Amino acid sequence: ARFGIETTFVKPGDIDGWKAAVRPNTKLFFGETVGNPGLDVLDIPTVSQIAHEAGVPLLVDSTLTSPWLMKPLSLGADIVYHSATKFLSGHGTVIGGVIVDGGSFDWERSGKFPELSAPYDGFHNMVFTEESSVGAFLLRARREGLRDFGACMSPHTAWLILQGIETLPLRMERHMRNTVKVVEFLASHSMVSRVGHPMLESHPSHALAKKLLPRGAGSVFSFDIAGNRNQGKKFIETLKVFSHLANVGDCRSLVIHPASTTHFRMDDAALAGAGISQGTIRLSIGLEDADDLIDDLKRALKAAEKAA
Template sequence: MTDTPTYGFDTLQIHAGARPDPATGARNTPIYQSTAYVFRDADHAAALFNLQEVGYIYSRLTNPTVAVLQERIATLEGGAGAVCCSSGHAAQIMALFPIMSPGKNVVVSNRLYGGTITQFSQTIKRFGWEAKFVDMDDLDAVKAAIDDNTRAVFGEAIANPGGYIMDVRAIADIADAAGLPLIIDNTTATPYLCRPIEHGATLVVHSTTKYLTGNGSVTGGCVVDSGKFDWTASDKFPSLSEPEQAYHGLKFAETFGPLAYTFHGIAIGLRDLGMTMNPQAAHYTLMGIETLSLRMDRHVENATKIAKWLEADDRIEYVTYAGLESSPYFERIKDVCPRGASSLFTFAVKGGYDACIKLVDALEIFSHVANLGDARSLIIHSASTTHRQLTAEQQEAAGAGPGVVRVSIGLEDADDLIADLDQALSKAVS
């Protein structure tokens, strides 16, 4: 399907990147469970290793099943190319790897998933990188945080756990003025609800584990490149603009143009970091994406109904769902996520920490798990789990205070979910 702009989202989520298997005619994308691939001859092998020809060498780098998934996600996001990897956390490191170096920093939203905050505040220090956390709603603070050593700006389109909506265009304008790429985590929104590249993002990352797969069966990650950033406009990104010694002086930006970042992610990132997605995981995610629009519409419908019910309940202090008219992000979502605010949000329970623990333990339909974006409705008390390594101040900034629970509303009957919350709240709050 080469003329992709003529097709709608529902068609592309089923067909983009996929073709009948040339050997068997199989209509579903096969799981190519192979480590290596036979070369036609010695010249073919040399051309592949020199990046003079595109093909399959070794499944740490490229795999036919994974390649279909990469093309499909890139198409849905409106990107030039994509690289899939083993998890969402792997995707974040993969996204930064071509553009960072020791002594450099990335300006990061302080409203992020707790594991991401830990990865950025602690783990990346081992690479000699630094993360500078700011409130992305404070545009002046974002501008002030950028300095000569900044190499990227990073945030979430819909923040986990609070469901806050980023003004992607405003942050993109700041990044553009500084000559920096904007990286947007689009996991919670998916390309059905938000297409960050259309709002100025340079790169988009996903935990494909979540809504894209949609059934809690496999982990995976993806980095999508818009293909629109000029990596040669300054000397800030030598990995892409300067000669690469491992490939005899090849310059990725000069050789591959809009696909420079994608090829670097495969030829350098996957080659050396080895954060490879396995073909079976790619297969499950491809099947999940085929129903993405249908699922996201139901997620939004259920989440809106349940958030309204919670907001009206006197046992609840507040609800953060951006789809509520009371939300400070209600107007913004019409531009950033016109099809809805996804199904991830938090609510504060009267009674604080202890009431939250009782609530989680009393629920029957909701599953208490550290995941989101499942067909099943999920709940977690972030302060005691996903965000417990953070300071109290960091927890509050991330919207994961001790009296708050996070929910990921699934595809069940909304009235059944409300009844489950009602009975659990009765036990949790007296």
């Protein structure tokens, strides 16, 4: 609101909520392929239809799924972006991003985007929809971003990302194979009260994930220890294979305990409002041997249980 932008938040699966959120001044629908860390799956075909009926594009953050698990453009999305720091590069060594204009949205026909369909003084009265009939948004994003914002990646960073993309299919297959084993282990453990992954029938997005994400719904997810903040902290401190980092999508397995780190200033009521408990743990499953990961988790859960 400070910048004249009105935002309405809707849960990914709330289709009626998406419809009700449309206003005369609505200009964009935005969602994540899967939410972080609850992994609620976005029904892209349905939401994109609602967006297009309103004359606006659907922008999708596909970072957590990568193109190997889902191709949002083929499901109806118009623009897709990735944090290339994560699965695309795969090693957590660079900072970068990727934005893809699918060329499917008619910016001029929409009538809501004069910044693309009318002469622009900043580029000598260029009309971006005339300059590029299928990629007007991307054309302006590139030209204005490079010229005005300095969005110029270093050659070495670009090279590292390209190197990572070459092995993306191999890495994603291993990520998902390890995730299946870890989720099954956690779901059967007495110290774990909840596992938030759509591969489980108990997850609200289970059916949609089977339809839109047949290869798996990602390797970043959360689970709850049946314990307090101190037990969550003890769990983290006991881990040896998992690295205590806030990043995700790394070749290494990563872990974070929000209640003692990112959300440590929030009381229990505020945590609950954010969908987090004292014992919520977020994992990003890496490429190590799955048995080693499970042994590490098993020791940490035992230590957390004793810390009670």
